[in-house]
Amino acid sequence: MGRRPLIQRDAVARTAVEIVDEDGPGALSLERIATRMGVRAPSLYNHFADKTEILAEAARLIVLETPDQGDVVDGDWVSWLVEGAVAFRGALLAHARSVPMVVENFPQRLLERLYARHCRILSDNGVPIADQMFIVESVHRMTIGSAMCAATGRPAMAPPHDPELFDTEVVADLESGRWTDDRLFVAALRALLDGVRAGHGTPVGRGVDTGGRA
Known part of the structure; x- marks a missing residue:
């Protein structure tokens, strides 16, 4: 040997x-x-x-420190994706100072394998093919973006430096502290995915104004 x-x-x-x-x-x-x-x-x-x-x-x-997920329960692929994104974000923030390094050097082949798996699971749960890559890419980008903000010390929904620019009720809401980084991430992700699920039958992205860009 x-x-x-x-x-x-x-x-x-x-x-x-x-x-x-x-x-x-x-x-x-x-x-x-x-x-x-x-x-x-x-x-x-x-x-x-x-x-x-x-x-x-x-x-x-x-x-790869992201914990493995179980199966989709009762066809609720939205909750499945949210749980997976929360787990991935947690794995990133366990190495908060390394998050920019991960973003800049994300292993492309691993990402493609993860995307392919997610697309298969979405397909098995009735998500139209036209929506699948929009969903997985959006979830990935939102997760990375949220992790970057949290890792670099940009707090979610912090009270404004110039409160006079906002309605007093908006300022009061921000000062309440109810929008933590974790809560904002989950709420934003669910809002996106629930909207996509509600629009099944109409492929997402059709007719979106890209400002002349392809």
């Missing part, structure tokens, strides 16, 4: 995640990864082409 390599790809990626979690993406370098692992930096090139490849593998590990 051959000797197990001193450096494992998974260990390198996990070390990268640890460094970014501690000090942010700007602190990551091949030298720092190597020092923490007790190896020489050039030896990392035996396993990764460059730093970008390490970032992609680190992003993949974080995405």
